[in-house]
Amino acid sequence: MPSFAPIRSVERAIDVLMALNRYPVCSLELLYQQTSIPKPTLVRLLETLQHKGLVTHAPQYGAYSLASGVKQLSAGYHGEPRIVEAASALADALTRQIKWPLALAVLDYDAVVVRYSTIPNSPLALLHSTINMRLSLVGRALGRAYLAFCTGEERRALLDILKLSANEEDTIAHDRKAVLATLRKIRQQGYALREPGIRPVSRTLAVPVMEGRRVVASLGMTWIASAVSDEQAVKRYLEPLQDLSRFIGKRLADL
Known part of the structure; x- marks a missing residue:
C-alpha cells in the first residue's frame, strides 16, 4: 500500500498526456470529455x-x-528497464513458492551485473542484497548462462576481452579450449552452475533469458550448498526456472 495519497495535479497531467496520446489532435472540449478535468484546470x-x-x-x-x-x-x-519490468513480478512469485532467492543479470562489458533480485522475498537468502553485483562470465553461473547462449561472434569477442581481465575468477578464460568445452556442455544441458570453489557456502543454477533467438539476460537461483546438492537443485528447480525464463521472454515480446 502507498504511504501517502497520490498527488492529484500529477495524476491529472498524466491523464492529459494519455488522452493526447489517443488522438492526433484534441480540442479542449474533447480533452474535457476524456479526462473530466475542469476546463480552466x-x-x-x-x-x-x-x-x-x-x-x-x-x-x-x-x-x-x-x-x-x-x-x-x-x-x-x-x-x-524493460527486462526488469518483464521479470520482476514473475520472479517474486516463484521465490514465494520455492523460498530460494532469484537474480536477473545482464551483460555489462566483461561481466554480467545483477539488475533484479528477489532477496527481499526470500527467508533463505545469505546476502542482504546483490543488486549491481558484477559476476564473472566464466566463473559464475549467471555469467556462464549468458556466455554459453550468446552468438559465436559475441562469445569470441567476450573471451578475448576476458584475457585482459584482472579478476581472479576470469583466469579460467585463459584456457580457451577448456572454457569452450564447458560452454558446449551448458548449451547441451540447458543450464549453468557456478564453478566449484567459488564462494562454496552457496551454489547457483542459471538459465538464459531469450528474446526470440537472442539472449538478453540470465536468470539464476542461489541456495545454501549444505542444504541441497547440485543434482537435487537441478531435479527440483530447473524446470520452474526454465518455465519462468520462457514466461519472461513472452512478456518481453508483449512489451
Missing part, C-alpha cells in the same frame, strides 16, 4: 506541458497535440 495543465516541450498548441484551430519532447520520456525505457 485543463488550460493551466496544457500551458505547463507546452512550456516543458511536451505539448504543442495551434490557437487558430483550438487544437492541442503531443510535441516531440514526449519522446524523451521513453528514451530510457529499453534494454534493462
Whole structure:
C-alpha cells in the first residue's frame, strides 16, 4: 500500500498526456470529455506541458497535440528497464513458492551485473542484497548462462576481452579450449552452475533469458550448498526456472 495519497495535479497531467496520446489532435472540449478535468484546470495543465516541450498548441484551430519532447520520456525505457519490468513480478512469485532467492543479470562489458533480485522475498537468502553485483562470465553461473547462449561472434569477442581481465575468477578464460568445452556442455544441458570453489557456502543454477533467438539476460537461483546438492537443485528447480525464463521472454515480446 502507498504511504501517502497520490498527488492529484500529477495524476491529472498524466491523464492529459494519455488522452493526447489517443488522438492526433484534441480540442479542449474533447480533452474535457476524456479526462473530466475542469476546463480552466485543463488550460493551466496544457500551458505547463507546452512550456516543458511536451505539448504543442495551434490557437487558430483550438487544437492541442503531443510535441516531440514526449519522446524523451521513453528514451530510457529499453534494454534493462524493460527486462526488469518483464521479470520482476514473475520472479517474486516463484521465490514465494520455492523460498530460494532469484537474480536477473545482464551483460555489462566483461561481466554480467545483477539488475533484479528477489532477496527481499526470500527467508533463505545469505546476502542482504546483490543488486549491481558484477559476476564473472566464466566463473559464475549467471555469467556462464549468458556466455554459453550468446552468438559465436559475441562469445569470441567476450573471451578475448576476458584475457585482459584482472579478476581472479576470469583466469579460467585463459584456457580457451577448456572454457569452450564447458560452454558446449551448458548449451547441451540447458543450464549453468557456478564453478566449484567459488564462494562454496552457496551454489547457483542459471538459465538464459531469450528474446526470440537472442539472449538478453540470465536468470539464476542461489541456495545454501549444505542444504541441497547440485543434482537435487537441478531435479527440483530447473524446470520452474526454465518455465519462468520462457514466461519472461513472452512478456518481453508483449512489451
